[in-house]
Amino acid sequence: MTSKQLGFLIMGTLVGVNFLTIPRTASEAAGQDAWIAVLVGALLPLLVLVLIERLGRRFPEMDFIQMSQYLFGKIGGSVLVIILSLHMIIVVAREIARFAFLESIFLLPLTPIWAISLLILLVSLYVAGQGAQVVARINELLFYLLLPAFFLIVYPLITAADHTYLLPVGGSGILSIARSSFDVSLYYGRMEFLMVAYFMVTHKDEVLKAGLIAWGAVTVPYMLFTAACLMVFGPENLQEQITPVLAMFTSVSYPLLERMDMLFLVAWSVAFRPVFNLLCMSGYSLTRLLNLQERRHYLMLLTVAGTAAYLFSLIPTSIVELIIYSGWQGYTHPVVGLGYPLLYLLAAKMREGRTQNV
Amino acid sequence: MFRRILLTIIILSSIALGSGCWDARDIADRSVVILAAxxxxxxxxxQFGKPVRYEGTILLPNLNPDTEEKVRIEKVSGVSISGSRDQRAYINPEIIMTRMIQVYLFGESLCISGIAPVMDSLLRNPVLSNSLHLAMTEGQSGDLLTAEPSDFPDLGLYVTDLLQKVNNKSFFPVVTLHDFAIHSTSPGRNPVLPILKEDAGEVRISGMGIFRKDRLIGRVGLDESRPLALLRGAQSMAYIPFIMTRDGEETDRGTVFVGNHRKVRVERQGNQFTFNITIILKGELIEHERSDVLTRDRQSLPKIEEQIAADIESECQSFIERMQGEFKVDCIDISKYALAKWRSELENTIDEGFIEKVNINVDVKVHIRNTGDLL
Known part of the structure; x- marks a missing residue:
């Protein structure tokens, strides 16, 4: 794929249901400074991006599986590939559950969760089954389709926002901002998928630039929506909302289309991009690991990965369980996101040193 | 061949299921609520061995053209407000759709005891829009729903229009569910609600209820609603009449149609806070009885502006005195500016004994944009 397509893939993977909930998490400790926490928290995926890019430069001719086995041996490398694939499958499960619960609460209250999850899975399998390039193109298409939705923020800002909720800037204290920044950084997880996707790009020298643009395109809307939610609800009331971004749209009556929140939700709920992006990456990794070349093998492994994710997604039986489950699962992002490239870079350095000694 | 048959089955089933035809219901089989009390x-x-606390009344326009009555009014009671909906099963066989509710009314006794439990029920309901309008009534709100405005299809549409457009002609705040929820729970802020009453079969706005968080603690009539709305910064377009005098003699009277805007600055010396509120009124002179040409006398328009500013300033000062002496609650929404500067210090104490002790200065600036003469 091209570096531009990788950019869209990054945006699609980072932005999921968490986009609707991030203002609440960010304001929990940082209060009126939640928007600063969102900016600081975004440094984690930036660091992951830079580390993976540095790593990838060292092995431009390899893919993730070859690099793993080259650095850690056949068994060690395979174990690392399997762990990353499993990690992505669990993230997919979480995303399926999040989308399903969201749709169940707001759009399809009478439809069982398992049916909504199944629908999400089937569509995602179909998309992921077309291969990484098609997945990237669909991300691009969905980006442009969802772009107008971001401008909906203007109306609540004009009619319901109160700037005093953002003041005094920095008043919550550095420690509070730091705590919220860490919580927020977990929301930006999933950048670790670049460990696989980086090697699919043809012009690798453009990856950093494309990644930075994508990172900015994710961070700026996150920050703007957090600031807007703060101005509409205030830091205290923000804690009452599970999905503050949606609540913000219900708080004002848009001219012509009064229930804009429903329209936004319909648009948003079909965009389960992280699900098919990560399914594609995990399916690809497993197929390459098993040294299978045919498309039907990829589809078969994709179905296995998807079914596993689907079954995992059914474990939380309520939104509360899902929030707890997601909270714990979120901690794996910095561990995997930073741990993998650092481990690989360390191994690469050691191997380099050994080669020079010889 | 098999693939074609499979594709045909998929397309046909998608058309049948995706279009929703299998689950179609006639609109007349649904009850759409637009007004609730x-x-x-x-x-x-x-009920179920527990004391009944709430009464819920809804107004449903009859969608079936064959019925005689224009609306149906249903009253149920229950242990909790959401729990009372269970009683509707025994009196209404249709599917009740609450998505279109435009106005929620609260009775006087409920407002005095506190609206928070009802607010919880409303805010928790994802199908309700938080932009629906709120008002309180004199007496029981359910009784008001029996009024039938002769020139509107039903009371729901009338009340919705009344509350939604009141600020097009008068200085009066429009209050939504979102506004009330935010003002009743944020530190330093307090909500107000329009008061509706039935007068000789007509439903009209009679003033505003002042709340300390979710409880009604006072009310003001229409005369005091104006300074309250202006001090609160509730943006409106409204008519302000004026009378010009010289040596105690009336020399002119007329009206301006203006929009309002508020600026608040807060200063502090130790524990003494001073709020300087500037109310800016901009608009046009639309009436003055004296027949002289205002453009010939450059002092005429400024004098009218000064007179209006003085009138409004005086109204506002009287209201501030009442607020600090009687209501003892910040119903003009200025404490937030102190929080914006000293949030961590004031956040926990601003709702108790703060507004009574502060100095509040009001400065009104009036700017008439037209010449005041006939075109």
Missing amino acids: VDLSQEGGT
Whole structure:
């Protein structure tokens, strides 16, 4: 794929249901400074991006599986590939559950969760089954389709926002901002998928630039929506909302289309991009690991990965369980996101040193 | 061949299922609620062995063209407000759609005891828009729903229009569910609600209720609603009449149609806070009875502006005195500016004994944009 397509893939993977909930998490400790926490928290995926890019430069001719086995041996490398694939499958499960619960609460209250999850899975399998390039193109298409939705923020800002909720800037204290920044950084997880996707790009020298643009395109809307939610609800009331971004749209009556929140939700709920992006990456990794070349093998492994994710997604039986489950699962992002490239870079350095000694 | 048959089956089933035809319902089989009222129960009693607390009344326009009555009014009571909906099963066989509710009314006794429990029920309901309008009533709100405005299809549409457009012609705040929820729970802020009353079969706005968080603690009539709205910064377009005098003699009277804007600055010396509120009124002179040409006398328009500013300033000062002496609650929404500067210090104490002790200065600036002469 091209570096531009990788950019869209990054945006699609980072932005999921968490986009609707991030203002609440960010304001929990940082209060009126939640928007600063969102900016600081975004440094984690930036660091992951830079580390993976540095790593990838060292092995431009390899893919993730070859690099793993080259650095850690056949068994060690395979174990690392399997762990990353499993990690992505669990993230997919979480995303399926999040989308399903969201749709169940707001759009399809009478439809069982398992049916909504199944629908999400089937569509995602179909998309992921077309291969990484098609997945990237669909991300691009969905980006442009969802772009107008971001401008909906203007109306609540004009009619319901109160700037005093953002003041005094920095008043919550550095420690509070730091705590919220860490919580927020977990929301930006999933950048670790670049460990696989980086090697699919043809012009690798453009990856950093494309990644930075994508990172900015994710961070700026996150920050703007957090600031807007703060101005509409205030830091205290923000804690009452599970999905503050949606609540913000219900708080004002848009001219012509009064229930804009429903329209936004319909648009948003079909965009389960992280699900098919990560399914594609995990399916690809497993197929390459098993040294299978045919498309039907990829589809078969994709179905296995998807079914596993689907079954995992059914474990939380309520939104509360899902929030707890997601909270714990979120901690794996910095561990995997930073741990993998650092481990690989360390191994690469050691191997380099050994080669020079010889 | 098999693939074609499979594709045909998929397309046909998608058309049948995706279009929703299998689950179609006639619109006349649904009850669409546009106006709802909640009260504390007057009759009491028990349900499921627990004391009944609330009465919920809804107004449903009859969508079936064959019915005689334009609307249906349903009153139920219950232990909790959402729990009372269970009683509707026994009196209404249709599917009740609450998505279109435009106005929620609260009875006087409920407002005095506190609206928070009802607010919880409303805010928790994802199908309700938080932009629906709120008002309180004099007496029980359910009783008001029996009024039938002769020139509107039903009371729901009339009240919705009344509350939604009141600020097009008068200085009066429009209050939504979102506004009330935010003002009743944020530190330093307090909500207000329009008061509706029935007068000789007509429903009209009679003033504003002042709340300390979710409880009604006072009310003002229409005369005091104006300074309250202006001090609160509730943006409106409204008519302000004026009378010009010289040596105690009336020399002119007329009206301006202006929009309002508020600026607030807060200063502090130790524990003494001073709020400087500037109310800016901009608009046009639309009437003045004296027949002289205003463009010939450059002092005429400024004098009218000064007179209006003085009138409004005086109204505002009287209201501030009443607020600090009687209501003892920040109903003009200025404490937030102190929080914006000293949030961590004031956040926990600003709702108790703060507004009574502060100095509040009001400066009104009036700017008439037209010449005041006939075109």
